[in-house]
Amino acid sequence: MKQKSIGFIGGGRITRIFLQGLSNKNALSGNVKVFDPNTETVNALCTDFQEIEKAETVADVAAQQLVFIAVHPPVVMETLQAIKEVVNASTVVISLAPKITLEKMAAVLPTQKLVRMIPNATSFINEGYNPVTFAPGFVDQDKKKLLKLLKKLGKTFETEEAKLESYAISSAMLPTYFWFQWQEMEAIAKETGLSEEEARLTVSTTLKKAWKLYYQSGLQANEVMDLIPVKPIGENEPEIKNILNAKLLGLFGKIKP
Incomplete structure (x- = not known):
């Protein structure tokens, strides 16, 4: 199966962790874009990961098939508003932040393929302990395909959304x-x-x-x-x-x- 195009909105620590983990498993296939308002941050990632491409705008990333929201909770909703006109019904959007629920994401974005994940830094060495929650509209076939990618980062398992913040405290941090x-x-x-x-x-x-x-x-x-x-x-x-x-x-x- 051809790998979906991937985009990261936010080029900070967690994006670097994901890129390293995927790179370790040869899962960066040259169709990965990253956007961050800090040009130096993105340039550093592009230097370290030759397979990725610097996106000039947040819309460039949102046009990818699989979009990771890798920003802090206070700017998640602002970010979703910025991409809602680009995201379509087939776009998979994964938020890596606590606090902002799937319900809030669904109120802004025109896709039911929504996911929340609380990743662990040990994903850097493919030993992550990463809980995920899928929106009700996420069909099983698409879920399996996404989990196949995410499991390259380590143990990835489904959990109730209400427990994600507990995992943030007791695992991620x-x-x-x-x-x-x-x-x-x-x-x-x-x-x-x-x-x-x-x-x-x-x-x-x-x-x-x-x-x-x-x-x-x-x-x-x-x-x-x-x-x-x-x-x-x-x-x-x-x-x-x-x-x-x-x-x-x-x-x-x-x-x-």
Whole structure:
């Protein structure tokens, strides 16, 4: 089957993640256009991904068969208004943003082929955990074709639309809660005598094994945590939990439709 033409409105981080993931699987076939008002952003993408083409206007992207809305929630509706005269009944439109519902999208666009997706940054290495929701008018045959493409980015699964924002908090943004801590642990490992290579290997290997112990040992969470008697930052756990709850539940309240 010939790959549909693809367009990205927005050339930021998530578009780069998608392009890299698709490129890894040789799924960029030279019919991909990207539009972003920041010329330098698009030029950088075109340099890194020779298969894509810089779109001069948002309408150029909207004329593609598969259109990704890769902008932040506050400008999604504005973007949909800008493309509604170009999109037709056969256009597939995928929003990658939280908050803006399929119902709101359908109120503007003349197509029933609407999708919402909350992608994970790990799609960069084709290990994404990406929930999607299809509009009621999306027929099964077209759904299968689209999922075949999206699954190249990693695990892609259907879910209820009402759960998408929860996935945004508990999956899409999840790595950001921990990555800086891993980086700091590598720095501490080097400070206490390990080489850079030893520090990276030590932290990465231990994290992998700790994950396996927590999720695959058959022990309860409290039993796992009780295996190590010394907890150097144990007295700070309540504070850390309070920060997580305050920040993340507060953010959830803002992105919930």
